[in-house]
Amino acid sequence: MAILSAARYGKDNVRVYKVQRDEAAGTQSVTEMTVCCLLEGQIASSYTEADNSVVVATDSIKNTIYIKAKEHPVNPPELYAGILGQHFLDTYAHISTAHVRIVVHRWTRMVVDGAPHPHSFLRDGEETRNVEVRVDRAAGIDVASSLAHLLVLKSTGSQFHGFVRDEFTTLGETWDRILSTDIDATWKWKNFAGLDALKAEAATGAFDKAWEDARAIALKTFAEEDSPSVQATMYKISEKILDAAPGVASVSLALPNKHYFEIDLSWHKGLKNTGKDAEVYAPQSGPNGLIKCEVSRS
């Protein structure tokens, strides 16, 4: 005997672009995002009995993503995701939960001859701003905001020593190393009772501020701290993000340690390229350390 123990479905990779025209100022602003929207509810019979009467077609879910983007602001993405998710609960009595994930891609306004250009933008990196929103009839709205793919490197100001040394250890201790990582930071908001509570939070500007603060804190702490380890630095970053955002319940970070290995070139005319003389390094694609943490309010 088999049972359907979990099911959700919807549309993934829906690419959406929206322009906002400020006629008075003569400027335009753009948002490009990739949306995934999955539904849960009384849909079991569509799997077990081929009963399509409970299926809102994924094509209609895609259409709804476009229509809600036209009817409502798409910024902040937390609000748009909440509005979209709530729509499915309000419209279909048998749908109990909507999961909306949005990845916002960077289009940064160009500066031309020292002035912000009114309608031209550039993709300045693969960093994204993301949200994962769960809208549920019983449990209200849960929001996890994040930033990802923020690639950083510092050429000094990082150490790693005092770690376990045993018969498995070859890594030397270092008081000066390169540190590079791809910052992936998530901040989970305290639960919202419903869409009105989410709208009220959005109206304070808290979602945009938390994203700006998280990004600035991560960069400043990474740059300024003489890092004893990835673990210690990421805890500091998480603590500071939590302090900056009162509506946030917990912060998680996932940091790959992107290694740069010294190269011994002494075999060539006695070239000195290790320790204090190291200048040419070999960046590694893998294996890499992967260090994660979640920091919550005590």
Ligand SMILES: O=c1[nH]c(=O)c2[nH]c(=O)[nH]c2[nH]1
């Ligand atoms: O900051 C670090 N943390 C580790 O746990 C670790 N392990 C390792 O080999 N290098 C590093 N660096």
